[in-house]
Amino acid sequence: MSVIEVSELRKSYGGRTVVDGVSFTVDEGEIFGILGPNGAGKTTTVECVEGLRVPDAGRVRVTGLDPIADHEQVARVLGAQLQQSELQPKLTVREALELYACFYPNPADWRPLAERLGLTAKLGTRFGKLSGGQRQRLFIALALIGNPRAVVLDELTTGLDPRARRDTWELIEDVRESGVTVLLVTHFMEEAQRLCDRIAVIDKGRVAALDTPAGLIRRSAGATVISFTPSAPLDDHDLTSLPAIASIERKDGRITLSGTDETVNAVITLLARHRVTAHQLRVTDATLDDAFLDLTKEAAA
């Protein structure tokens, strides 16, 4: 069953189209990623889901409700963390949790929530004195305090150090384990690859691709990367005529090719035919990073 449904969503500001026909559905219990370069329209899309912006065209439903017309009901089932927001600087963590708990008809107990987010030692600290990571954790707590069915997390780990980022990832997995559907906006490939069940790659206001992380990598042109240092120079023509070749790079005598499994076999045959030894031969799967660059490059062309 889908918790969030977006179809043919369009939004422009002052004649500039920011979201241009985006459609996707988020199923109950999944972590759905929205991935894209800066300015691709990711935040505007989720702001329409949250009911902060009115779409120019298209349909948005959260558990079957319209985020604009049924704002109050949607706010009860959808928790959210915004990319940039603050609280009153002199409000303590405990007061913020108590206050936000009052806003919901059936709130979560904030004590275990604070415990799970590692905020227990900071309950008496004012918002203005919290570090970036602590603020983020408090905002996650506030997003979850109303016992929502789904949460929107927008650029959650931006500005966090690697340790805090990994802790946050574990936390998001915990959130999903507890049955909450997660819509995650990010521009970190590693984050999307590790967490998301499915990803919509958004570029220039459109969905460039929608698939599982593995599916996105597989469908991109250079899913497999082969690199080696040949014992004798290889002819450019031989390389470009390899089957399913996607890219060729030469650097300091080392050759890096991307393509498919077919390309790998053909490279080995080619090397054997010319009696060339491949030093430090490495064959690796491309990462989501490569797939993403490939997808957004296609959209640009």
Next chain:
Amino acid sequence: MNTAVLRTEFRLFRREPGAVFWIFLFPTLLLVILGSIPSFREADESLGGLRPVDAYVPIAVLIALIMSGVQSLPQVLTGHRERGILRRMRLTPVRPSALLSAQMAVQGTVALASALLALAVGRLAFDVTLPEQPAGYLLALLLATASALALGSVVSALSRTTKIAGAIGSAVFFPMMFCAGVWLPVQAMPHTLARVVQLTPFGAAARALGEAAAGHWPGWGHLGVLAVWTLLLTGAASRWFRWE
């Protein structure tokens, strides 16, 4: 109005020593300083036989309203918007207007408490008689509070940042203090000047409070000026105010 928001905003107000001082303590402190000058305790012809310290009690009350409405309220509202606090509240089932109304209730209540303090200190320390027409005094005070809060909301609606709110607040602050009669009580102003000043919210409030203090029902003209200002300013604020 959401009581949890109201309680929180009141608690946060108490954590701002600057606001507490300027709104709650400063007006009475000024009254005490002026009342300590011997000549301020002698009857004055130009004030219709009142002592200057008598005339300064309603002025102290108005200073409290100006401090809360024009100085404090726009800073808080603009700050809440600038920091995205209003925006964050839009994601909850409680509307951000709850935060605005709570903030107005807090500022208005503290200003009224400050007015009571000024009246009490005036009575106890300087023998200033309490308003002889209490109902009229209360009505004038409530209308004046409403117009001060409405003026503050307009300042906040017109200010994109707290810096701008501070600048506009200060620009409005001194003329309002003048109209309230801080430098020269309205009764003592030259006739033409007084007529103009009485058309401003705090000039009208000063006259209405003065009349009620002396035992008359405040002039409907002055109350009318206050009511019209309140309506106009509230209309302007709700038209121009932005949530983000």
